[in-house]
């Protein structure tokens with residue numbers, strides 16, 4: 001695998017070398033300026049609206065230039081710019097269809113090239129970016145084969161084997177959320193158009209659905225839920241001793257443990273990292289998730305550890321900066 005600490009002629013020449021890690025959201029970007037070893041120098045959030053057209057690109061370039069300036073650097077010090085996008089990116093860095101945001105990747109690239117002429121640009125899928133971030137600076141530091149599972153509105157995955165990300169030939173590598181865990185036709189319909197995907201049972205939305213399902217089965221009134229993805233309310237109910245919440249979390253762990261056991265038959269990673277909003281309550285279900293995984297996996301894989309992520313929402317920012325630095329030959 002690539003060395004984690006960059007040792008490179010370009011760095012030695014340019015002592016202020018730094019990288020931008022940019023989280024591209026639907027209506028804003030969140031950016032961090034990092035040193036080549038991953039120390040954060042400054043961060044900024046830039047509201048963008050739709051990321052199409054010159055006006056939006058200009059706003060982004062200005063916001064980023066301000067960030068670089070605040071950190072006492074100049075545009076030429078920026079040697080790498082990584083962008084984290086919520087959609088597929090193939091192994092050549094091409095951005096595929098983005099379902100949830102409006103973004104013109106080519107236009108944005110051109111604007112960033114103008115603003116930071118020395119920088120290598122890299123796009124990375126958000127779940128993969130988070131995995132790379134954890135590899136560089138988080139829970140997976142020093143672990144060269146691991147799989148990250150992000151439990152949020154949906155379920156994302158990032159696969160790292162031998163220190164390298166596995167994006168897949170078509171950008172669909174690590175789409176663990178769409179593993180079939182309930183047989184076709186019997187499972188819940190998924191946003192991908194198939195049935196019984198893990199995402200329908202282990203995301204925040206999935207957990208809320210399981211909770212409501214348990215309440216209906218037992219004729220219990222559910223606790224107040226603020227919205228369809230209010231997994232925190234289900235975890236609070238579990239803490240308060242709610243039997244339906246307890247059963248729902250167990251069913252979530254059963255599906256997730258089963259899915260991870262299938263992944264192990266192919267990758268056999270040393271570690272699974274659990275991240276995303278649902279991971280905030282990791283301690284509440286860590287034991288049952290491990291038990292479910294071990295009940296389903298092949299014997300040799302039972303030594304696999306299941307750990308929480310440590311970088312939270314910043315993982316993507318670190319990960320894209322790392323990938324861009326790596327493509328620039330600096331990490």
Ligand SMILES: [Zn+2]
Pocket residue numbers: 177178190191192193194195197199
């Ligand atoms: Zn699906």
